[in-house]
Amino acid sequence: MAEPTVVFKRTKSKHAQRARVSTPDPDAASANGGKAEEEVEESVTSIAAKLKKRSKTRAKPKTALSFGGEEEEGGETFKVKKGAISKDLMLSKGVGTALPELEIPRHPTGPTYDAAYLSQLKASTPTARPALPTDAYDADVSMDVDSFAHLSALSAIPDDTAETAIPSASSILAAKQKRERLRANKGGDDYISLSLSKRDDFSQGPHPESRLVREEDELGDADDEFAEYTSAKERIALGKKSRKKEAQKRREEMNEMIVDAEDEDEETKEWEQEQLRRGGLRAQAIEPVAKPVYKPAPIPPVTPIPTMGAAIARLTQSMSELTTSHAQHSTSLTKLGEEQRILEQREKEMREMIAKAEEKRSWFSAFRDWIESVATFLDEKFPPLEKLENDHISLIKERADMIAQRRRAEDADDLALFFGTPPSLQRPPTDELDELGRAVPSVNSPAARANRASARASRRVLRRATNQQRAQEEQEGYSTDASLPPADAEDYRIAMGQLLADAKEIMADVKAEEFKDPNAGLGKWFGEWRTKFGDIYTGAWGGLGMVGAWEFWVRLEILGWNPLERPRSLDSFHWYGSLYKYSRPSEDDEDDEPELGPDGDLVSAMITTALIPRVCRIIESGGLDPYSAKDIRRLIDLSEEIEVSVDKQNQKFELLLKSVYTVFNTAITEIETTLAPFIELNQPRFDPQAIPARRRVLARQYKLLRDLLQWRKHAGDRYGLGNLTTRLVTSSMLPVAESGWEVGGEEMMRKVAQALPAELVPPSLQSLRAA
Template identity: 80%
Template sequence: MFKRNKPKHSQRARISTPDPDAPPAHEEKGGEEAEESPIAIAAKLKKKTKTRTKPKTTLSFGGEEEDEGEAFKLKKGVLSKKLTLSKSAGVAPTELDIPQLSTGPTYDAAHLSQLKASTPSARPPQPTDSYDADVSMDVDSPAQLSALSAIADDQGETAIPSASSILAAKQKRERIRSNKGGDDYISLSLSKRDDFSQGPHPESRLMREDDELGDAADEFAEYTSAQERVALGKKSRKQEAQKRRAEMNEMIVDAEEEDEETKEWEQEQLRRGGLREESVEPAAKPMYKAAPIPPVTPIPTMGAAIARLTQSMSELTTSHAQHSASLSKLGEEQRLLEQRETEMRDMIAKAEEKRSWFSAFREWMESVATFLDEKYPPLEKLEEEHISLMKERAEMIAQRRRAEDTDDLALFLGTPPSLQPQAEEVDDLGRTIPSANSPAARANRASARDARRVRRRAANQQRKAEEEQGYSTDASLPPGDADDYRTAMGRLLADAKDIMADVKAEEFKDPSVGLAKWFGEWRTKFADIYTGAWGGLGMVGAWEFWVRLEVLGWNPLERPRSLDSFGWYGSLYQYSRPAEDDEEDEPELGPDGDLVSAMITTALIPRLCRIIEGGGLDPYSAKDIRRLVDLAEEIEVSVDKQNQKFELFLKSVYTVFDAAVTETEMALTPFLELNQPRFDPQAIPARRRFLTRRHKLLRNILQWRKYAGDRYGLGNLATRLVASSMLPVAESGWEVGGEDIMRKVAQALPAELVPPSLKSLRI
């Protein structure tokens, strides 16, 4: 990727050993060069070193073949010319010369004689002129070696110094080097060694090519990032990026360019290495060749032709049958594919229709949820108000009934200390504050009771006065309170209508138009999803609001009304039976089953339980018990008697009866503990009235037990009422009416519920 711009370094020339048979070098250059001393040579070397330039890359393509034309000539410097040896001297070729291929060394007689004559047999005499052995041993260049060889040849013999002389010369040289200030020391180097880097081997006198030319830090600075600068600013970084892209583009362009000289050199090296053929022989010229004459073919006979045609016909018939079968199979596959495509298209259309319908259904249900979130709070508030009104009315009746029982008990058992009349209290204006148990209050209650009895007698002349004494539990309110109660109930019903006053959409006013329509479409179009998701129960949960709104303010024991008279009952009945059969009187139920029973279980029974426990049921009223039994039988038609919600309904009724018995026991306990009867003409009718009220409560409990069974201990409750409340009071006046009433009680009770003390009265 990176192109080398500078020339390659030339290899260092190999120092060749002078041949003793070769003519001295000083004969070629003249007598003046032969007589040059080592000092003169060193001066010349110093002068030439200053003007030395970097060697240039030289290429040698050889010139061994004579048929290649003119050989390439290498230009050499003055110093290289001094190292050039004559070809006739027989010296070893340098690295630049191409070695001649030879099979091996030759040892003929002429060569051996010449070699023996050139080998010295004795030590040469010492030179007479001034020859410095130290200088001669320090050969710094090939030029000095050539000069020394020329001096030795001029003396006539080759001088080989002995080992002792070499050692002495080395020691002298070392002493002179250690004392550079002497006059006899002449340095052969042109510069001090300390001025340059010593390299990895500072003790060695040999110089590497890298040390001579430098460490190439400046030469290759552009490749080693030595000249790079870190850009800190935004503008400088942008310029550096542009410069880097330009350099990369330039390198790519340089890499794509072809250097003709380099390509020619590579091809020449391939040719010299034998990797490429010298020449390619031209292809032989095509010669004309006549077409061969086909052999003679005999004329086919009729039988062979018929047999061949028959075989071809059978093969064609078989192939046609196979192709026909393949076509039939492909046609059937195409038909199936088209049918499958049609089915897939239908599935896609149905899926899209299903998605769009459910998307609209989800949006509508979200609007219904928003509507219910807004309307449920006022509905629940009105339901609580209705329960509070019934509780207030029931508490008023129960309080008046407790006051009457207290007055009757005080007449025949005496007044306990806690109920003694207190002194009259006077307020700040001097008015007397009436006391609850004062004689005046008792007289007022008695007169009010007599007035109500007169009104009832006038309304029903067929009932005897005796039967009304005690059997009439006085469950009616005074005229003023009754009017207030009717006014409050009317205001409650008006508020119930105001809940839907701002609703204009018919599908929100009538659930049979909205809920029944959407859920009916869901059941018709996607029956499997509707059944799996229990869509009917979901619709019942959403329809519950309209059912509770419709039954708001309704007390089934005060205003008897059948369930099928409500609008929600008929709508759910029709929705649960979508397919009507003319042959059958009763339509068949749909996949949801009877949703009327689900609605009664979900919404109606919990509401009835709250009404009964909130004061809607009067345990002393036989009329309420008859209506309650009718309501339970109507609910039982739709809901199983073993259903958990129906069990809650039965438990609510038991709770009301248990509260009445407990209240009687609590009211009777202080009087029984006192038990101080006094002579009073009103004591006998008072005891009869008290026992008659309890007898009526017992009859209501037994009547409800006859329908509901002995659940939650209704039988034990009846036995407890007789043993703890009625029998002690009857024994206090057994001869004056107590025996007669207890005989009626014993006959009304089932045999298993009669206390042991009353079994004799059943005879």
């Protein structure tokens, strides 16, 4: 009974003893040859179809071998992708010659499988594979297996070629012993040496009897040179892990070879077909290559000849499009030309701006350096100038104090003649001594009063002798109360001369002309700034900056000048003319007044900045004598000259008016203070000098009233000048006049009533004004 056909199936890896496969019976194989062949064919075809289906469904073949062995644990099945050539080989396996050609009836609908055709096909189908040469060595077949179970599985595959029997253990042992004997004898016809060369062909080295061969003595075998082709580098895997690694490596190499085999082109396939045909494994059924058939170019269809109207219309349309395109291009060129012109103009402007900016930067850098030098100069020169100004004020104040003290003493002497001496002035003289040990006389002593009276008489005689005409016009008490004694006047004159000499010494060490003359320094630089960069000059108030720097030279020029003592017009000063010209840069005709520049009138700015504060300080320090009509006239002239450049509503001009008011208020307060103790006593006594003394007191007070009215007429009723006038008349003049009404008091009050404005006449003097 024949053994059943073995189907190619994978079984689990089992470490079992290798099974012995029995040799199939040839008679049974021949009897059931047709059936077995059909089953084998069917099984091989089904396996190839499954492998092909799996290769299509999978993107990339996995690295696992499947040659009938057991599946490794955790591995994947290697699937062979068979092409058309492999299928042809599978159909023609076991045939060593070309297949006979079968006469298969062709039908338009398909082949017909009848009994005759099937029997003919069965008779022509070979039942065994062609025998392979025994000495042929196939590298693909010489693969290791993981275990003996793989060999048993491979040995269990049925072979259709012939009777395949596994040798027994005794036959294997006998073959080994025979091999050992042949190796030992090294001879015989059956012995084939595995070495391609003999040991005697090479040098045996210095010690041929030794089995140890040095590395440099190994010559001629070329193992290292041809190691890749002789498998010299291969290692036998002994362990389980190493065997798995070797199998995995071989599967990867085979997978790469299969992938390379799939990438075949037409020439490779044609070469393989030719080799199969030469080997007799396939019938010569190569179809001839079809030659290219010449195909003539198709003749285009006949097109009608264009008409004149269509051609004209097409040309007209093209012409209009060209005209439009030309107009657009012309417009674009015009715009580009205009843009280029604008860009060139802007470039020119930018270059000019850059040049101007560089010029401006360099000029302002030089201007800044010069301003810093001016600032250093002013920091050095201002302190001595301010010291000399303070010295001038102290001289004026000392002179005014001397005159005021003498005037108060003379008034007290005259009041004592017709009111009596108050108790406060009758105190006995104290033993006061000066630094030299001399007794200091009392101020109100009879000897002091006699000295003052004789000094006043001598001044009056001297004044009349120098000016006879004015002496006849002046009255008693008008001409001598504002003058110093000759010795004091000479000392004052010497001090003023020394002050002017010290003022010249301030600029003695200055050699540069631009620092000596501000017109050559400040005027030049600021004028150039105004000419070149007018907008920056105006925005930075350059004119006021120049006035602030020019103030030093103005104050230096007016140092030692008392406008009430030495009258001088403002336009006679050098700074006035320089600032006047600077403020009017345009040069017009001589008859026309030049127009002011962007700074306005800088003369006005300088007057309010430097001149008015200086004049106010001089007036408040005693430079203005309220009893002197000459000082009042000069003050009015100076005020009118200032009003030409400065508005009356200006704050600095208000300071000037307030300073004058302060001087008159101080004078009236001193009169009231001096007169109060005498009016409170009011003990007249018979004295021949009482009547002229009363006349002198009323004359001095009337002189103050006249100057006050004159100033009020010019300045207006500001700061209460009218009230101050009424106060002088009612609190000072009336009490003195009423004490001697018949002997000159009534006459003086009538004169006062006629001099006062109607709104300022007190009720007690209304009757005198009407008469």
